[in-house]
Amino acid sequence: MPELSTATQDALVALALILPGLVCGALVMRGYRPWPVIAAMLRRAAGTAVLFAALIAVALALGLILTAQERGLRQASARAADPFDVIVAAPGSETTAMLASVFLQPADLPLLTGAQFAEVAATPGVTLAAPLGFGDSADGAPVVGTTAAFVSHLAGPPAEGRPFAARAEAVVGALAPFAPGDEIEPAHGVGEAAEDHAHEGHNLTVVGRLAPTGGPWDHAVIVPVETLWDMHGLPDGHPQGDADGNRPIGPPWDTASFPGVPAVAVDTDQLAAAYGVRAALSRPDIMAFFPGAVLAQLHAVLGDARAALSVMALASQALVTVAVLAGLALVMALFADQFALLAAMGAPLRFTLAVSWGFAAILILGGAALGVALALAGMGAASQILSERLGFAVHARLGWPEAHMTAAFVTLMLVAALVPAIARMRGQRRSGIA
Amino acid sequence: MPVPDTALADGVLAARTLPDRGALPLSVSGLRVVAGGRTILDVPSLEVAAGALVVLRGASGAGKSTALNVLSGNMAAQAGRVRWGATDIAALPPSGRRRFRRERLGLLFQDYRLFAELGALDNAALPAAWAPAPRRAGLRATARASLDRLGLADAARRPVAVMSGGERQRVAMARALSTGPAVILADEPTASLDRENADRLADDLALLAGAHTLVVVSHDPAMQARATRLLTLADGRIVDDSDA
Numbered sequence: 230m231p232e233l234s235t236a237t238q239d240a241l242v243a244l245a246l247i248l249p250g251l252v253c254g255a256l257v258m259r260g261y262r263p264w265p266v267i268a269a270m271l272r273r274a275a276g277t278a279v280l281f282a283a284l285i286a287v288a289l290a291l292g293l294i295l296t297a298q299e300r301g302l303r304q305a306s307a308r309a310a311d312p313f314d315v316i317v318a319a320p321g322s323e324t325t326a327m328l329a330s331v332f333l334q335p336a337d338l339p340l341l342t343g344a345q346f347a348e349v350a351a352t353p354g355v356t357l358a359a360p361l362g363f364g365d366s367a368d369g370a371p372v373v374g375t376t377a378a379f380v381s382h383l384a385g386p387p388a389e390g391r392p393f394a395a396r397a398e399a400v401v402g403a404l405a406p407f408a409p410g411d412e413i414e415p416a417h418g419v420g421e422a423a424e425d426h427a428h429e430g431h432n433l434t435v436v437g438r439l440a441p442t443g444g445p446w447d448h449a450v451i452v453p454v455e456t457l458w459d460m461h462g463l464p465d466g467h468p469q470g471d472a473d474g475n476r477p478i479g480p481p482w483d484t485a486s487f488p489g490v491p492a493v494a495v496d497t498d499q500l501a502a503a504y505g506v507r508a509a510l511s512r513p514d515i516m517a518f519f520p521g522a523v524l525a526q527l528h529a530v531l532g533d534a535r536a537a538l539s540v541m542a543l544a545s546q547a548l549v550t551v552a553v554l555a556g557l558a559l560v561m562a563l564f565a566d567q568f569a570l571l572a573a574m575g576a577p578l579r580f581t582l583a584v585s586w587g588f589a590a591i592l593i594l595g596g597a598a599l600g601v602a603l604a605l606a607g608m609g610a611a612s613q614i615l616s617e618r619l620g621f622a623v624h625a626r627l628g629w630p631e632a633h634m635t636a637a638f639v640t641l642m643l644v645a646a647l648v649p650a651i652a653r654m655r656g657q658r659r660s661g662i663a
Numbered sequence: 664m665p666v667p668d669t670a671l672a673d674g675v676l677a678a679r680t681l682p683d684r685g686a687l688p689l690s691v692s693g694l695r696v697v698a699g700g701r702t703i704l705d706v707p708s709l710e711v712a713a714g715a716l717v718v719l720r721g722a723s724g725a726g727k728s729t730a731l732n733v734l735s736g737n738m739a740a741q742a743g744r745v746r747w748g749a750t751d752i753a754a755l756p757p758s759g760r761r762r763f764r765r766e767r768l769g770l771l772f773q774d775y776r777l778f779a780e781l782g783a784l785d786n787a788a789l790p791a792a793w794a795p796a797p798r799r800a801g802l803r804a805t806a807r808a809s810l811d812r813l814g815l816a817d818a819a820r821r822p823v824a825v826m827s828g829g830e831r832q833r834v835a836m837a838r839a840l841s842t843g844p845a846v847i848l849a850d851e852p853t854a855s856l857d858r859e860n861a862d863r864l865a866d867d868l869a870l871l872a873g874a875h876t877l878v879v880v881s882h883d884p885a886m887q888a889r890a891t892r893l894l895t896l897a898d899g900r901i902v903d904d905s906d907a
Contacts (some may be wrong), residue, residue: 273779308820529819573770574770576793
């Protein structure tokens, strides 16, 4: 038997979830045409109907946005870690080192020595070993020291200007609050603890703006790692200067005068080489890890949180369901005269059921459609807020999981709507003319 | 009784072109309805000929509405038989009484009982909503024809909410006729109408006699004047039975 594509499987699951609701509707409505009566009732209770539909819509939209954003967050963070094959750091927390290197989160990391960096760079299969230095900022943007080669590996050639070529030059990420030609005076530290003017005399000129990567580095000011060392009064790994007596940037560095770096980003030519690097450099005095793997562990934790949030979302949807159904039972009581008329005219009891259930079904389907529309409209805003808070681009979209959630929600409500409808039908067993 | 020249004058013929199953005679015996320990309806015997126009009258609380409810099968009696033709509806289960109502009965109410949000035709063709699919088109056609003959040809789509009382009661009559009923029961059908509309409706109902058996609760002298038989109720009993 041919294997079904993922999309086909997802579509079948969605169909299987919505099917009970549709079957329920088909059984209830079979043989009747209650829509004129339902339309009249909807017109009479238009305000209440809109309110109930809005309640359903909001409950569903919140659930959809929550799950889609969580997935968007996972995908965005995985994308941000993509350019980092292996990260090498001094022994400690892999999570902290990953958050500092990939997500540029402030962290106090022990340093790798010059000898250790040289060993990393010389490990077989390593095509790029870039020191990463953090800890300073400019107008809230992190200032990161590394090499031009790593900048090129991360974001390709600059979208504007050129790569940095001297210590007083910087390139900025696509979303950093600077433009080519700007002068920057970095502050020591980050956030509220940043000390302005601590690095006076180390002004930088922005010479290029990078293309967007969707990662946290889009907000960074990136400088030669030697610039960071200079700003902090450290040796710079180039004790002799270059042949012309200039102060060079980039590798190779002199091991003895290498001041140390908190992390090294490593690129390898093959996947097997990456595993080799990790194996070779996972020792008591040094650690190497795949940021993707660390992220996966975090996602697993996040997955637990997602499960908890999903339960809360489902609970809120269930509460809304109960509230709406209770409300519908009250609304149905407002139509006692109409139901009494139907009974007096001899309308079958199941027709009463069809009217009550159809009324609820319209609200449920309308509310669900409105909820999906709300989720689509709110998704952009939620992504923007998340992106701003997290520092990297989260692009959430409604997908099959949300389609499944919507189908399950609609079916649950359609089936649950039978309860007040059956109660109304039973209430119609006796009815008088006058 | 003179036949007035009303909008329904042609309707009698039209009614006979509907699924005509003929007017049904009524036979009641040993009927008793008790509520709260009190007998509210006690009719030892009553025979009504098919096609009669019977008006029930009596003071408030005399049992008129109870009588209509029992005759329609909306209310079950504690004892007795209520035979419409060969069918004793008092012996039927609730589902059977419902079926009898929707197939053989047309109802008129003092307050019309229409869906104000719907147009005249949707109201008049309301039974089509639960009728078997093959009958729906016929029901709507009958409802439309009844509206036409009741002078509401141009009002089929007009919402009932904007209609006068007289127009609403004619829509209600078109609804009662849409199923081609054998029996029409009416509860104070002219009470909410002005004199002119009340007279017109009384004329229209009178024209239906013969093709349908009518039992009308009414205090309206104009309605009573058109009856073929007058029954007076007091304390749940028929205290006067006279041919008009």
